[in-house]
Amino acid sequence: QVQLRESGGGSVQVGGSLRLSCTSFGYTYSMDCMSWFRQAPGKERERVVIIDGIGVPKYADFVKGRFTISKDKAKNTLYLQMTSLKPEATDMYYCGAGSPTGDSNCSGPDYWGQGTQVTVSS
Numbered sequence: 001q002v003q004l005r006e007s008g009g010g011s012v013q014v015g016g017s018l019r020l021s022c023t024s025f026g027y028t029y030s031m032d033c034m035s036w037f038r039q040a041p042g043k044e045r046e047r048v049v050i051i052d053g054i055g056v057p058k059y060a061d062f063v064k065g066r067f068t069i070s071k072d073k074a075k076n077t078l079y080l081q082m083t084s085l086k087p088e089a090t091d092m093y094y095c096g097a098g099s100p101t102g103d104s105n106c107s108g109p110d111y112w113g114q115g116t117q118v119t120v121s122s
Contacts, residue, residue: 004023008021035050039094051071
């Protein structure tokens with residue numbers, strides 16, 4: 001069973017940067033279909049970015065080119081580099097893991113981390 005653990009959240013001022021990390025345990029294959037989501041209290045969890053089934057990052061429009069996903073296979077770690085942070089980015093951020101469906105698409109996520117809190121203050 002896959003386990004995911006996020007870290008790197010914290011409090012930053014508007015315009016600041018953070019890099020979130022997601023370390024996987026029991027996940028020994030490609031990181032295709034791994035993703036980052038965000039969720040505010042009482043609201044639906046929404047996808048920020050996913051590495052699609054053929055390894056291509058796909059970003060939500062609201063990211064506006066300010067977030068970058070990357071991975072370190074040797075460390076079994078997925079990253080989300082966030083820059084030019086706005087108060088609207090204040091959310092819990094979750095790492096998810098799904099599965100390729102045989103094309104560029106993904107199923108899932110089937111596994112989630114516990115989340116890491118990001119707070120952006122004016």
